[in-house]
Amino acid sequence: MKSASKFEKVAARCWNLLNEGKPFTPIFVFGTFVLFHAAVLGSVEGILDLLGAFLYVIPLLILFFIYDFPLLLRNYLWIPFVVFLIVFKEVNIGLLLFSAALYFFFTVFFWGTLYYHLRIGTSWLNFTRFWKLVLKNSDSTSGNAQEQLPKFLLVLSIWEMVFKTHRAGQEIELLSLVLFYVFILVFAYILHRNLFDWRPKIYNSYTKNNFPQPNEALSNKVVVIVVDGMRKERFYEAETPFMDSLKQNGTEYTNMETVYPARTVVCFSSMFTGTYPFEHGMTSNMVWKLGIKVESIFDSLRKVGKKGRLLGIAHLVDSMGSDVETVTAVMHNDKADPNIMQRAKKIMKEQDPDLFIVQMIATDQTGHSRGVLYDEYLQKIHEADVLIEDFISWLEKEGKMENTTLFICADHGQADGIGGHGHLDEGERFVPFIVHGPNIEKGKKVEEKHSLVSLAPTLSYLLGAPFPSHSRGKVLLDAIIKKKED
Template identity: 50%
Template sequence: MKPASRFEIVAARLWNVLNEGKSFHPVFVLGTFLLAHLTELAEVGFWGRALPALALAAPLVGLFVLYDFPLRLRWALWAYLAAFAVLFWFVDLPVAALALGLYLFFTVFFWGTLYYHLRTGAPWTNFLRFWRLVLENPDSTSGNFLEQVPKALLALFVLEYLVAEPLGAGRAAAVLGFTAAIGVASHLVHRRFFDWKPAYPEGPTREVNRGEPLARRVIVVVIDGCRLDRFREAKKPYIERMMRRGAVYETVETVYPARTVVCFSSMLTGVPPERHGITSNLVLRLGLKVESVFDALRRAGKSGRLVGIAHLIDAFGDDVASVTSVAHNDEIDRNLIAAAKRELDEKDPDLLVLQLLAVDQNGHVRGTYYPEYVERIEITDRLVEDFMRWCEERGYLEDAAVILMADHGQGRGIGAHGHLSEGERFVPFAMWGSGVREGVVVREPRSILDLAPTICYLLGVEPPSGSSGRVLGEALLR
């Protein structure tokens, strides 16, 4: 059990530049363009054409950073690409081949095979499955073939069109006019067809427990990336026994985009991403714009700890007890649980939030529609049981409430999550223990934003300032 090193924290941030789609796009386009002209880079004449071309293509690249084109909107990107080919009568097949080759090498071999082998112990043959996962991936990362490839090809074709011959005013005006048309079309497409963002709770959290706490301690176990439908399929005797002894919420929705740091930030602040400021796993401004549940606990003289991997530090800073994510997938959750035990023994926090990662990683590496994914959920059940027995033996479950949930689900492809396809949207959610009613099943829609105010209600403290989540009162003895 090693904490994430300073090198790993920085490396994780750098990796997210290539992992998150918004940052990957300009890096990939520029890199491919320079590789396509590698033999010309020392020529002054080339830069005389290339620099104006890069400046004229920048607005188009910026549009593709601004607009995600998630899920059902991806058809627009292919329409833009076809429109450019027809209107400009220009397609650069060698550059297209280079771009596709580089993209597939990066996603399928470097990322899907080498990276995952070194980090999680994935087999060296993982590329035999991973290429199919990339092609059907619907999320907001660089692994989304149907979004990233047309974006890259269109930007590269524009660049090649501009450097193919001396740049004149007519060619420049044509490209800028085409870019403006794409900007208008993109705005209209998103305004008309982008209609699947969740409806978040509005207004401040109204219910506050100013009386006696319902629980001495709250332990939250987050099974990262756990699909609700696959969770229901899995054989998980311990978790199911505990669910019968407590309350189960059947329709708890995650946030958009459904990325891990985004979701944890909403779960532990009670506010949507637009307000807490974390809108992808690539965090350009470290820290949250609002209070977290950890701040709320500190105000009340209580304490909380989040045990997880390095990228959660970007949002929660010193409230995270980090564990290195460079571990075989059979070991990562055991390492996280060992760190959680250490936190309980050494710091005795009033709130412990434990991220379990193996299910999420299994979905990313091997896909969610294969038996390994359900098997990993079943392994997680046994690990949770062992952890809870340890907590009970040490007295940490005395007057404690336990919450088990996921931050997001996963869709098709490489454990896709981000754009809220089927499988990503709804998450498992159950509570049991001190202050929790027994045998409750709630089917009405709820949000992961409701976690923070519910924790605070159980512990008898004010919710984070700005929280708009609702206390899950149906589950509580009050």
């Protein structure tokens, strides 16, 4: 399987401008307004009027960039729009209908059909299902119709009002507009302060303050297989005989919680630094500055002369840099995971890392393109189970499992709709998490709530490396036999 090219890495970053909800809103608003008023672009005066009016909506765009209005909060987004209509009595029905049509064309046909067909081979008829998924979607992406629609309808209405006033040579009711913006700011602040209360609690202290630094390795190797986007209850419903056997002969954490926002780059960064977005710097899949701000497990391993590798898709490079071996994500989804696991065998054979992390992507991609409540999603989880069994059997034949600890987990779950994840809707928060190996308790279930930030310090503990500098997670001692025998 070929690596992600430089073009694919750049293209992935560009796509995230349209995929992530925060940058999408201003981009979509600007593009829509310019297309609708394309006739005025023929004169310098028209362009200046358009851009001058745009200045008046920048504060609102900034406010919407700061405040997500996730999950139930998005229902309140219609209130500012209704207040605008009552106070200013300005609306251009043609513009609003044009913007809604353009939005659904982008999400349902361009993204849900053309993009997924070209990238992973989804059917040309995918729009027949994708429109329903967009309407149900609750994540932090541009495909969250219930969040995006009231945002861009309000911004476009204000821009149109100011633009029309400019063109008519009239004065803008600046005080009224400022007071309206203050109202929205106060409204958003109160909502987020009082209703945005479902983010996971963080560990306030560092791992090194609660656990002694490891001084010897318990495992020769650790293998972590992350089935990206594997929703926990759907995992339980899928046919997974191999992973079921790992649960029976290892330790399962039944309440392993991901981080907020539950986006892939954020989750991987948290899992392998042991800390949270406010500290490692990755706050979405849209990375404004490359590289985490803190030490990762890979840095910790280098301090004791050991090597770790992460095999994953292009955008993980934005976070983990050269510690990532990339795979291309541009191939039919039925071929993605088999090719990834073939590449995994090649890396293990040629590089033989002490820590090897593999990201399997087909389950997540099926959830996004076809939804998580359909049989295709269960089939992809089953296929992942078969591939994991084949990989572990190969490792055993190669003599690489004699004192190896195996972790099987997901980075996040997936919600209804387009397999969304980010805001921690139902299906996203808790993930499958299995530990297996000679030093691991057999047939144990840990029901206490834990966080995925505990993965990095636990890897350090098993491999005899210092904890990453800003690790806050707990060492998962419940699963480890040796610690109980001390």
